[in-house]
Amino acid sequence: MATKQWADGPWELIETPSKSLDVANEHPAVYIANEMAFAHNAMLRGINSIYRQAPNVHETQDITDFLFFVKSWAGWVSHHHVLEEEQMFPGFEKIIGKDGFLEGNVDQHHAFQPALKKLLAYGSDIKPEQYDAAVLLAIVEELGPALRQHLSDEIPSLLSMQPYDGPALLEVYKECEAEAGKQDKHVVPPMVLGLRDVTFQGGNNWPAMPPLSEWFVHYLFARRHSGSWRFLPCDTWGKPRPLPFA
Template identity: 70%
Template structure:
């Protein structure tokens, strides 16, 4: 967190972040722990995005800022929707096959359906609203409708993934790696710049999530090449490209 000053809130609230399994478990012991840990970091990135939207919604007023903010919301909602679709259509069914337990993760899928309608409305609002018609109250109402069940799901899923520890570690990791590679095919001008700015390398005393191959080269390429196309939208991110927390530019009070 950047500051404890509640007059300048940051993206670790109002919806709280999730403690990662690596706080108490050895992630090298089994793929289930590793996968759950990676997911916890990803889920916290999602929560930072949600909080950043909520905290800044009332403080954008100029047409250019509003247009960029709507673009930021659209990028975040698109990423979250893609993530859950990938889980439902590929990752979870393949995990269930490895466990030989059909529908073992069905509860997590059902949780998707509890918040997806509000998420869909936020997707539509961000895509269809012109800056002149923007209403911060609508954005915050949609987030308030989405957030409680969304936060609960993000936490519960970590428990479900940890429960896979009795099963084939190599097979589970193979599925995860393949899904991870598929997720990496998303628009490089949107998802990598956004995700890097939603991580916090200082969280829980320091971390290197996500571990990017050849990161010393990859991060500058993302920062100076891919991030340029939608640079205005990335102003609303809570961290810079290197994962260092920074003040939210359009937030003053919760």
């Protein structure tokens, strides 16, 4: 794998706060920032996987599966940011007592939203015979820089919540986490588990799940769209593997 391009570029992954902060700091804002960093890195591995593989997908079935992956990734990222704007950030600001505390992060959403919508539409509407890697790459290149900047900048914003009511902040986060868990189980869990890397920065167990969850995802939920999950950079257990079309 060392000689092949992988999903850790061209848009660089984010260092998780637990690598640079005092690990004894257990304020919930640190936990929230850490969890969000793992989620953001999953998003970056997704856009990198799309970018690395797009030029080398040629057969009709491969294109069909790849476009579903593109659509699924863009839909998941879009849902994540809508949930932040409508539920998570207002919930945090209510506890903090400052309207607009996270306004800068919301403004960044608007910077990449048009390109994200283009990508979602491309994955949803383009027929295999219309597939043009150059068009797809242009959309991703438009999206990537602003998205990467936002995903990085949001982490210190979340860490800046440490002076405030930690348990209340955590309750908001957990409610949003539960809401995110309502997405299509045949799409989001298989994709997200394959976008994490349990070996990243010395190892991690993100996301925390009940026992046997990975088994259920792998053998039950992932089967419906298994062709699309070929393009993921890791297996269901979060172990890195070569990108087949890189």
